[in-house]
Amino acid sequence: MKQTTAKLVFVSSMSLAIASCGDKQSQQSTDAMEENVSNSQLEAIWPKLDIAVKPDAKVEKQVQEILAGMTLEQKVAQMIQPEIRDITVEDMRKYGFGSYLNGGGSFPNQNKHSTPSDWIKLAEDMYQASIDDSIDGSTIPTIWGTDAVHGHNNVIGATLFPHNIGLGAADNPELIEKIAEITAREVMVTGIDWVFAPTVAVVRDDRWGRTYEGYSEDPRIVRDYSAAIVNGLQGHADKDFLGDERVISTVKHFVGDGGTVGGDDQGDNIASEQELFDIHAQGYVGGLTVGSQSVMASFNSWHGKKNHGNKYLLTDVLKDRMGFDGFVVGDWNGHGQVAGCKNESCPQAVNAGLDIFMVPGDDWKPLYENTIAQVKSGEIAMARIDDAVSRILRVKVRAGIFTKPSPANRPFSGKLELIGAKEHRAVARQAVRESLVLLKNNNNILPLSPKQKILVTGDGADNIGKQSGGWTITWQGTGNNNDDFPGGSSIYQGIADVVTAAGGEIELSSDASYTTKPDVAVVVFGEEPYAEGNGDTDNLEFERGDKKSLAVLQSLKAQNIPVVALFISGRPMWVNAELNASDAFVAVWLPGSEGNGVADVVMAKADGSVNFPITGKLSFSWPKDAMQTTVNVGDEDYDPLLPYGFGLAYGEASTLANDLSEVSESGASMLSNLNMLSTPWTPAFGHNGTNKIYSSTAEEAPVSYRTIDRVVQEDARLISFAGGELGLFEINDNFPFDLRGYAEANGQLSFDYRVDKAATGKVALSARCEGDCKVNIDVTDKFNAVSEQWQTLTVDLACYAAQGADMGKVYAPFVIGTSDELTVAISNVEIVASPESEATISCP
Structure with missing residues (x-):
């Protein structure tokens, strides 16, 4: 589908000062050469920002003193951010993580109805464990990050403001700053130090599931609001910056998340570099200029390269050119999507400029161990680790984390009357009116x-x-x-x-x-x-x-x-x-x-x-x-x-x-075929088909998998079912895919297959979708004989709908399963938009 972009260019003199772009050229990065971008182009497009929070010799001295006394293990622990469902207080005591988070829908004690007192207790326990040096030798305080994106939205009783799309319709930066100030106050009641906001996506395709997190399609509103939100959360650089009533802010997601082709979440942005700045980077101009201390890397790619592993964007542009001296945090296992990476190992992301791995699940421990090993082997330079940890420490020092009381003893902590306070709700009510x-x-x-x-x-x-x-x-x-x-x-x-x-x-x-x-x-x-x-x-x-x-x-x-x-x-x-x-x-x-x-x-x-x-x-x-x-x-x-x-x-x-x-x-004529052997689709297998495969060979009884060559390198997959119990192999996405347009266009699932070991029992083709999805198509006769030649099987998507599949929310359009023995190779797995011939399997 055609991707259109607005040709809008904004100058900084309207509200935010940007220094001259005529600096002396520096050595061009490898990633910049890969993108065929000259140093002069870098300087012509990306400005040096006049950032309100200036380097401070006293702060830098303290940072270097702390860094000098740290072991490699302590440094890497600062770069690991696990989720509260996946670590214990004892884990914090043992490893001394630099930070941790609660994801959306995650609560202390895994209780949705946890009280603010429960939140404070967890914050206090984690803090005390982090400064306990009895095991890890570290006394560096940890910090807790949370998605407070329209108020302290994980806490029952908190004031919930309109989502960003409504606030954009108000076009009132002063109101926005007040909202951020209130959000910071309610967050601090629960002992939390750090907020993953503002989202500064400039949305170009409204099919994107995060459209409401964007303030506007107009970069001007996004830029002005970003500055206002950061000032509200962190305080102004010249008066109350990161004081007792403020939290650390995060401008996210760097960069271009609102401009992916087709509005595909975590997809590919193909804007030119000038458009990337003019449209998608204006929120960073706003938020970084007033002093935001953290930036979250985006899941999306830019021209096919995942941002979590893009050194040109994270280091050359953001840090070196724009002058950002805070830290870059990853998004939810976003590093695992970088080419050649897994959730538990990604030196590419560190080398690209990622400072903190956000690593929910059980992958934090192998990631910690692998990163240490990669530094020792030289795969990650010690200088890059020191830079990352210096940035983390710099923000902690600026935020007073080393000198503030513990979370339970801070000025707002435990003042439960502030959660959903009448005066806070009055501001939210005003925001509703203006939206x-x-x-x-x-x-x-x-x-x-x-x-x-x-x-x-x-x-x-x-x-x-x-x-x-x-x-x-x-x-x-x-x-x-x-x-x-x-x-x-x-x-x-x-x-x-x-x-x-x-x-x-x-x-x-x-x-x-x-x-x-x-x-x-x-x-x-x-x-x-x-x-x-x-x-x-x-x-x-x-x-x-x-x-x-x-x-x-x-x-x-x-x-x-x-x-x-x-x-x-x-x-x-x-x-x-x-x-x-x-x-x-x-x-x-x-x-x-x-x-x-x-x-x-x-x-x-x-x-x-x-x-x-x-x-x-x-x-x-x-x-x-x-x-x-x-x-x-x-x-x-x-x-x-x-x-x-x-x-x-x-x-x-x-x-x-x-x-x-x-x-x-219907848009059917605009649909292109979906190649399910390329991103964002991922192979998975196991008893429930949800154990994703990130390598060329993998096994989880009763299924084994490996990539093979058919026409070109690794263009086919070989799946073996050992039998004895139900085995499933599927190709899925992290999020449900909307296949209604394909179904309306009489679309088909199509794949080539070659049977190396004939099925000894029933084989079913099915799908995994939202809700009670009972798709079950008997394909036993297609797999009951060895076939030296490749064959093609096509199935009408109407068969899925006829069996009750919600075609608007399909996680895995291709699932093959059997409880018996079967070895089959597959290739060219596609959803075909407008097929030229009738399907092998059709439904009335």
Whole structure:
């Protein structure tokens, strides 16, 4: 699919100072030569930043003194960041890790309902173990990092702000700084030192599952917000920098995560280097200039090279040219995706400039041991280790980690009244008000008089979890109910409070039924929560294949009941039919815990006057078609349904027609075949098929695997099943893949195979997908005889759907299994978009 990029260039004089680019050329790096980038090009494109936090001789002296007394083992331990589910306090005492994290949906004691006191206890225990030198000889304090991306979102009762896409519509950097300040305060109540925020992705393709983590398609908003968030989290460099009320910030993910081809999470960004800076690096200009102390490397590739292993970007650009002197932390085992690496071994990432491995799971110990061995062998230079550890120590010294009290004894620690404090929620409520964007308002139906009979319906009406989206208590934001949000309010509750106070009538209905015919219906609906790649989709059609919300809207409209649509989403979506069926339509995005902020705006005062104006403007262009996925301001062929910056004010006439086209291109003609023997697809096997294979040979009873040559080197795979128990081999991705477009295009699974040892029993072809996926296609007859020649087997994807597979969320389209003996070679495994011939196996 064509990837379009905006041709926008921003100068620093608007708010952030950048020094002259005319410095003396330095030696060109190997990676720069690989990318065919000359030193003059590097200096012409990437600026030297005038960073507000300057080098300090006293700090550097302390860093070097500490470093001089450290063993190699202590140094490498500073570079290892395990997850709280995978280490104990005793592990911390033994190894002295420089940091640790809780991933999304990870809690002390693995209890979702852990109290702030539980968080403080774990922070205190880990800290005390890290400075206990009885085993490892180290007294360097550890630091705890957390994903507080829209408030302290892992802690029940915390203030949850609108997700970034909504904040972008507010375009208010001062408010953003205040939000970050509050987030830092609530994080510090639980004894945590470090926040993995802000996300500064500039989203180019709204199919990306992390679109809502981006503030805007406009790099200007992202740059300004990045500076504001960093100042709010860390404090200003010239007054309260990393003081007792502040935490370490992380500008992420470096760089280009919002610009991957097709919006593929962890995919490939093919922007030119100038576009990489002009569009995707502006958040780093903003955040690093004001002094962010850490940067998180991105999962994505740039022109096929994974960023975790890209020395040109991490070292030549970020550290040497832009002047960043903090540390670079990896993302969730992102180093394991670098060519030639595994989760437990990746010298390439260290040599490229990664300073801290984020290594959840059981891989931290072999990674620690392998890294030590690689330094001893010379594969990693000691100078690179010393540089990494110096950066980690520098940030710790600047943040006062060596001099501050332990986590349980810090100024905010244990002040539970600050978690979800009234004044914090007031700011979140303001943010909700400013984030709302009015797309349609026929006859100026909004704001609604609270003295009417109002029906509130839709699956998002009384659902704080849905309105908060992903990264909310759990990683995906799923599995929550309103009881998990003490102090919060649903959109319905906010409306009900206003109506009740004004003497009107209100009824909540789950199915749009009512006791008394209402004067107006408010329908609250939208996307279900998701995070990261689980939200990737292949087009922007809302409720594709299941128009349950549209049915509600149309039912009410058919009864001549005026309809106000409040649309919850993490991205702009193709909702032409829903717009047609609504008299008013408001994009409420993902407002977080303060649903009453929506009522503040959509409800009038009792006398009918405006309570709060509606001021939000689209920070993302709104598509006119489901396949208009890369529509960004500045594109040469820019033609959205609603442009960047659009947003009606109360009293303005609607501009949208009431008969928008409800016919959308399927996009089938734009789909290309999916080669499942290349990234992001990974072979896996074992009893449940989830043990991924990263080497050319592997074995896990009853299955063995190795790469073989068919036409070119390692273009085929040989899988042997020993029998005696069920063995599975599959090709999968970390996240579910949306195959609906391929199914709609009558797509097929196609692969070549050669039977080296005939099956002695039943062989099944299946799939692994979201939910209860029971795909089971008997292919025994294809594998019951040895075949010296390669053959091709094709299977209609319709067979998957016919057996109940959710084609929008397929983790593994190719799974082969047997409990008996079989040896088969496979090659050319593909999902074919528009096949030229009928499938070998088809379904009615």
